[in-house]
Amino acid sequence: MNAPVRHFLPRHPGVVRLGAVILILIAWEIAARWFIDPLFISPPSRVFASLGTVWQTNGVPAALRLTFFELAVAFAISVVIGLVVGLAVGLQPFARRSMMPIILLLYGLPQITILPIFILYFGIGAASKIAFGATHGTFPIIITVVAGVQNLKPILLTSARSMGASRWHILRWVIFPHMIPSFFAGMRLGMTGVLLGVLLAELYVSTAGIGHFTTLFTENFDPTKLFGLIAMLAAMAIALNEIVRRAETRFGRWR
């Protein structure tokens, strides 16, 4: 290795990381082109080239929009319910002690087992995906909001009260600012849950969402389109995760 490279690489692990990813893609390309049945795997170059055709497949843009809509609504519901329940339970010591074990118990249940019940109650359309995503997203938000309220120093409440702050003032100026970091941490966990819930329900049964097309492409042995669609969804998931993570680092450290 010559001198500039020797000095450059140790300071830029990202370059080596990119190199590792490219190596994997090359290995995949070689394997898919010459060694594996094209019914099952498609080389990355062809997947990349096919992204346009996947997008033009009748119904795919609408399906991606529908899935995005389901994710957004489920996330909004999770945040609202998580915040309200989290505050209601967290601010009252008695409520916290009596309700938290129940909430933790419900959170610990494997929700995937009740997915057929959700389909039964909410139908095979968007409503069941939203509901299933919301139940996955709500619990982590409740738990982090409760933890955030719990970590509030009692002295802050006492001093605010002794200076004559009203309930609303305490909520607005003491409790809210102090729970912002944990609230954003909860939103990040909630987003992970919502993605999991909505995608599970989509893959389980779907008439117009992306689950419909993954099934279609799998049954037609069309791996190129399947890889392309999954790549688009992964990009959507990464973008959503990244937005929430950025918000967390941006607003999470105000102190």
Place this chain on the structure above:
Amino acid sequence: MARRDERAARIGSHLVQAGFLLAVLILWYLATNRWGVNRLLLPNPISVWHQLLDVLRTGEYLPDLRVTLTELAVAFVLAMTSGTIVGYFVSRSRYAIRVFDPLFAGIYSIPIILFLPLYVLFFGLGPASKIALGTTISFFPIVLSTIAGFGNVDRIFVTAARSMGASDYRLFRYVLVPAALPVILTGLRMGFTVALLSIIGSETIASLAGLGHHIVELAEGMDMPRMFAYIAFVVVIAALLNGIVSFLEARGRRRG
């Protein structure tokens, strides 16, 4: 005085919890028996209970349970072996940690369940696709915690052991492993939990056998009381497995 208050509060909160569960049961009973909620939407709790006893008595769950547990065991062993080995070798160099740790963490943040259709295409509807998905999903928490565990061993321990003449093996066995074990065990527990969930999940979505598959079969047959009973059964099995793993984790931590 203070202690008495505390005890009263504790009893009070237990009462609220018991009351909550009781209220759910009573509402469920009234909704189905008095208020005429459709039996297809919500079965009667008593018939669910009878069905649960019947499921347990007939042992019809045994083949499905065996399939699911086999898939889980294979997937977890594969993920544990590959995750700890890869994690150990990455953790041996600070540079490798900086290269690979963000890579694994980045992939881990994608909902890996997305790849299930690909796995079904590769491995078919049988156990192989579930094993592959379970292995992939549980690999990441295990490899990340192994990197964190071995990567954060205090340098002074290693230097001290070396200067006292420890061999590579002894350094590994008596310094690195005990120091890293608590973190790795946490990763293994998380990996086990997600493997269990993803296997039941992929059985629900596309499969020929297994606990998740049976729930779907009952749902499609509109056999609601039995489906509720079977869901309760699967939930208890999952809770038992997670409880066993948490117990093993706590024991390993104390020993380590």
